Amino acid sequence: MYDASIEPSVTSVEEQQRRAWLKNGFFLLWAFGFIAIMALVGMRNGPQITLVAWLIFFGVLFAIFYNPRYGVYCLLGFTLVSDIAMLYWYPFVKNFSSEESIFFVSNALIFNPVELCIVLTAVSWLARMWFVERKLEFTTGPLFWPVLVFIIFITLGLAVGIVRGGNLNIALWETRAIYCLPALLFFVTNLIKTKEQLITLFWCAIIALFVKSIAASIYVATVLNFAIGSVDRIAEHAMSIQFNSIIVLTVATLLFKGPMSWRIVLPLMVPTLMLGILGNNRRSGFIALGLALFFVMLILYFDNRKLFAIITPPLAVFCIVYLAVFWNSSGPVSLPVNAVRSVLGQANERDASSNLYRELENANTMFTIQQAPLTGVGFGRKFYIIAPMADISFFVFWEYITHNSMLWIWMKAGVGAFLAMIYMISWSLMMGARVIRTMPNGELRTIAVGATMYILMHFVFGYVDMCWDTASMVYIGSVMGMINILPQIAAQPAATEG
Structure with a gap:
């Protein structure tokens, strides 16, 4: 601090x-x-x-x-x-x-x-x-320094790109959203002081994503006529994990006795959120959601083994039956199953084409990394294309930004940025796990689970999809800030919002 x-001197009353x-x-x-x-x-x-x-x-x-x-x-x-x-x-x-x-x-x-x-x-x-x-x-908190080191390396990557003749305008487009992460982390850490304010902040995310889920549902109903899966996606890639975060928060609220208002409202939002997730059809989003729910159940095992024993058997049976029934189906309900099949090497034609593009793109990414492993090629510079890929020139930055957001950081800003990113992610998840274990059952533990699981989903998603956009950085910075301040809020006596 x-x-x-x-x-x-103390300021007078007058x-x-x-x-x-004034x-x-x-x-x-x-x-x-x-x-x-x-x-x-x-x-x-x-x-x-x-x-x-x-x-x-x-x-x-x-x-x-x-x-x-x-x-x-x-x-x-x-x-x-x-x-x-x-x-x-x-x-x-x-x-x-x-x-x-x-x-x-x-x-x-x-x-x-x-x-x-x-x-x-x-x-x-x-x-x-x-x-x-x-x-x-000013309060920094344990997550401030890992994020600061990461941002320093991102700034160095920006400088390297400009010095080496990169396009300044494109370099700024690539990096400007990332700077929202430390800004929101710092704001939340210093400006959110009480449990009530923390709940209000999460309400802002809940309401915003519910509004977007309504827009997604309207799009699916009016434009697609409920033909889910007929288009590649309906929105930005990261919308899927944003909607996932509220699904996970809903489950955590019911399992860990979250705020009563959340227990009433969140289940009512699930239908439009799920329709938006299915409409956007991101395999990585389904995998990230399944992984997050698995860890939520693992937390429940350590927290309340009696409840875990009641819930797990029927849930396991449901999952097995669901996979068996829809394993060879092509309907919208089978989209999560297709994601599992893709991971196991049994992708359908659409997913196989997508996998091929990513494999070729990863080959180009690794070749580019090998040309400048220490400093990266710099932001604003194109990556090398030695393996021709399918034409996606409708995406303006297709020669600059890759789907693998983790390797993209190494490719652009060097090995230091990559290691700093890994450290930032690892430290955030470790702090999140620690906060989950130390929070009392109720609102604070629910928030801790929701925030930590979003960080997990975000970077699992980022391994195969683009995740450094503005909305994602504002959200990830906010949840990191929540984890940063939860111990201090839990330690203080009950306070009302001023």
Whole structure:
């Protein structure tokens, strides 16, 4: 923890009242001014959906300046709703220069609302400490240093790519999302103080992903006419593991006595989440979900062996019967079975084609790594293609970003970045396991299980699929921050949210 006092003397009551009056007056003036401007725009141009969106966004900015903790809630919630494939118009992760975004302003504004909110949350937080609390105080936690080392190597990879003639614009597109990880880790570690605030933060993820699952279900019903499996996917690859995280959280809530509101609400969300998972049809997502549920049951074995003995036999029978019945089926219900068959070397035609592409891509990745194993080729530079692959040129960065997100880090930023990433993942999972074992049964253990299992699923998924996008980094940074602060929250006496 870093603590630097700005002013040793205690601020008087009159001074505190004056600052509060100035703060409230400033926010009221800003709010009335903004409402007046929006009203004039509405009167001039008529009612527009973009006007409503801008009103919401400026409300977010207002909330961030009112209390930086609200910035953490907004960052996680509004980012997880996004999907560049299914919700192409949704603006939160798109640059203000993206013409398809409803927040399009100018081609010159090459940053997005997520990045703006991260900067403003940091400014609001620092201003609050400087002017209100009169001291600078930062908490790092055990996961801060592994993440910092990883980010240092990513920055070195960015420098190497630029120095070696890489495309600066592409290099920034490759790396900018990764910097969201340490930002959210640091924000959650320092701004989330109580159990109630932690539950609220997870609620933001739950609500956001449920909203996206509704959009996915509508897409499956109206566009695909419930012909699940008729398209390669309906959304971004990582949407599957994001939905998985709420499925796992639902199971953990029921097994470990999570918040009563979660026990009531989460099971009701499962149908739309499952429909979205099936519609997106990511084999790695099914495997990651199965692995996470296996570890949840393993945790239950050590936590409550009586309940484990009651649940496990019928669950095992169900899984065996399900695999036997749908082993040779091609319907939507058999998609998880197809994932298992693919792992065992019995992939269908579609999956075999996908496997071949990844094998060729991995061969190209390994050849590229061998050309610069210590430093990597650098971000912004293409990887070498010695084994021709199928044409996926519709993906703009197909010559820069590979499906194997683990080897991609080595290929781009060198062996140091790869080892730092492995250390970061291992330390996060180890800390998560430790927190699970030490948390009391109830809300905190449920959160610990949900956060740790998402980290596990994210990087299992990343072994065969792309996982360094903005939404994934905001989510993974948030759950790492949760693990970082759970011991401190568990150790404090019961507190109410201020």
